[in-house]
Amino acid sequence: MAKVDNLRELDGQNGEFWVRNPWEFSKSGQNLSAYERNGVFLNGQSGDETQFHDIGFLSGADNTGDGRSVSAWDVTGDGRPELFVRQAGGGALVVYENRFPSGHWLKVSLRGTKSNRFGIGAKIVCETAERVIRRELYPHINFLSQSPAMLHLGLGESEQIRRLTVHWPSGQKQVLENVAVDRHVRITEDDPTLETIQAR
Ligand SMILES: [Ca+2]
Incomplete structure (x- = not known):
């Protein structure tokens, strides 16, 4: 050194x-x-x-x-x-440790086919009855560290997602409707099937 x-x-x-x-x-x-x-x-x-x-x-x-x-x-x-x-x-x-009161949530992993494999740079728009949440997947935003390559959506009282839109880095737009909450899901580019990795 x-x-x-x-x-x-x-x-x-x-x-x-x-x-x-x-x-x-x-x-x-x-x-x-x-x-x-x-x-x-x-x-x-x-x-x-x-x-x-x-x-x-x-x-x-x-x-x-x-x-x-x-x-x-x-x-x-x-x-x-x-x-x-x-x-x-x-x-x-x-x-x-996070000890805030529990609410509903959704974790989203992405698998790119035309885009990069982890969907880094993808933008997600999550619409519930109560509000719209926007997130971008940039896990490498910290100094000499990174978060897991997944998006975490805090949904509060919302028990269902009306519409989940993924804007992939390739320019592809993918829309999923009526998504269940309190689970970790994987979305693959160009695949309309939502894969549940783990549900509460
Ligand atoms: Ca925790």
Whole structure:
């Protein structure tokens, strides 16, 4: 691993520090982001109005680690995705279990035939009686990490999806109607059959 020398004299009184190996700064008790706390924001959408609530303290996720990436994955399989937070410079991988009240949900995996195999870049429009949810499949959006290549739709009180539209990267548009919820499904490009991988 490359090691570099100090560029100039540091001003320790103003919190400047230097380590020859940047991946070891946390071991020396330093903190790259000046002990800034993590933030967690809850989407409190009501009708057409979107309002985010700061729940950093309430969630317990507002620690002062040098958080550099966060991924979401429902590791407990209950339809509520957990958060995985990785700190720079080593340290613990922190998992925050999702204990929000349960609602309905749908997990969608994609299999491209003309598009790439995992459907990366696909856009989904999910229409229920209550609302329209839009998601794009970009699992590789975090620093040196990624989430599973699937889409997770939180549906709240909705017990059925009226219409699920997939806009594939190839330009193909695929529409499925009356989709059951609380399950993990797989949609294959150009295949009208919806495959259930796992149902609750
Ligand atoms: Ca969960």
